[in-house]
Amino acid sequence: MTSPRKLTPQEEARLAQVRQNFQERRRVTESLEGIGTRIGVYSGKGGVGKTTVATNLAVILAAQENDVALFDCDIDCPNVTRVLRITEGPVQNGKKLIPPSRFGVKVMSMSFFQENEDEAIVWRGPMIHNAINQFLQTTEWGDPDYMIVDLPPGTSDAPLTVMQTLNLDGFVIVTTPQELAVLDAKRSINMIKKMNLKVFGVVENLSGGVFGTGGGQALAEEMELPFLGTTEMRAVYTNSKRPAALESDEVAAEYAAIAERLKAQIAVEKAD
Ligand SMILES: Nc1ncnc2c1ncn2[C@@H]1O[C@H](COP(=O)(O)OP(=O)(O)OP(=O)(O)O)[C@@H](O)[C@H]1O
Numbered sequence: 001m002t003s004p005r006k007l008t009p010q011e012e013a014r015l016a017q018v019r020q021n022f023q024e025r026r027r028v029t030e031s032l033e034g035i036g037t038r039i040g041v042y043s044g045k046g047g048v049g050k051t052t053v054a055t056n057l058a059v060i061l062a063a064q065e066n067d068v069a070l071f072d073c074d075i076d077c078p079n080v081t082r083v084l085r086i087t088e089g090p091v092q093n094g095k096k097l098i099p100p101s102r103f104g105v106k107v108m109s110m111s112f113f114q115e116n117e118d119e120a121i122v123w124r125g126p127m128i129h130n131a132i133n134q135f136l137q138t139t140e141w142g143d144p145d146y147m148i149v150d151l152p153p154g155t156s157d158a159p160l161t162v163m164q165t166l167n168l169d170g171f172v173i174v175t176t177p178q179e180l181a182v183l184d185a186k187r188s189i190n191m192i193k194k195m196n197l198k199v200f201g202v203v204e205n206l207s208g209g210v211f212g213t214g215g216g217q218a219l220a221e222e223m224e225l226p227f228l229g230t231t232e233m234r235a236v237y238t239n240s241k242r243p244a245a246l247e248s249d250e251v252a253a254e255y256a257a258i259a260e261r262l263k264a265q266i267a268v269e270k271a272d
């Protein structure tokens with residue numbers, strides 16, 4: 001019987017790398033295990049209200065006694081913390097980070113690790129993948145019922161990497177009523193479908209007034225997706241220090257209706 005050959009330093013290094021990757025993947029899986037449903041809020045077009053919808057949806061779900069996490073994955077331009085006016089970052093507990101909580105929502109954001117708000121962060125796919133993996137491994141999320149993920153706009157490397165790394169359960173697509181935004185939203189839906197991921201439904205934001213209304217509903221019908229609801233354009237979004245859904249009964253009612261339809265659709269998808 002021949003005794004096992006001693007590994008070369010290269011082979012040792014390769015083996016160590018494989019072990020490390022495996023452990024990393026296991027830690028990510030473990031960290032995600034306790035999370036009920038991971039929901040991406042997305043649209044290919046910038047400025048349509050992804051961050052607004054993600055934060056208001058999160059605070060409404062939290063107000064309904066759900067345990068909710070909000071993960072700001074807009075790595076280039078993280079602004080959830082600005083919208084929620086969070087000034088304190090996560091607290092370190094051994095190797096883990098405890099996310100700060102605001103309006104009952106646990107929040108994690110790349111902006112916690114920026115030196116200053118104006119700093120531009122230019123990330124490439126593998127870096128985004130690594131950063132998100134780090135977040136997932138080190139954050140003590142607890143067992144939230146929902147994790148809402150605010151995605152960056154576009155159909156480039158950044159949102160794609162986030163989608164793949166987080167293995168999201170489904171998406172809420174945000175559009176505005178205008179034709180061009182709807183066209184972009186359609187592209188986003190097709191991209192998600194191509195990746196074999198699910199779309200929970202469509203929200204029409206900035207509805208009413210000069211933008212008109214109905215684009216979101218028409219898009220949902222065309223793409224055979226649930227229409228989750230509309231949220232009108234209102235001054236309370238810009239005038240208020242708190243998320244609009246906590247300031248205005250009308251906005252709260254809009255988001256409660258969206259949350260109900262979303263929960264119903266999640267139940268349908270999970271039953272499949
Ligand atoms: N329903 C609304 N009524 C009035 N203002 C709104 C509404 N929704 C969003 N806004 C405002 O529009 C701006 C863009 O919204 P938001 O940042 O949520 O868009 P976004 O899609 O996340 O943008 P980005 O693509 O840059 O991430 C913000 O100033 C926000 O306050």
Ligand SMILES: [Mg+2]
Pocket residue numbers: 050051052074079150151
């Ligand atoms: Mg945003």
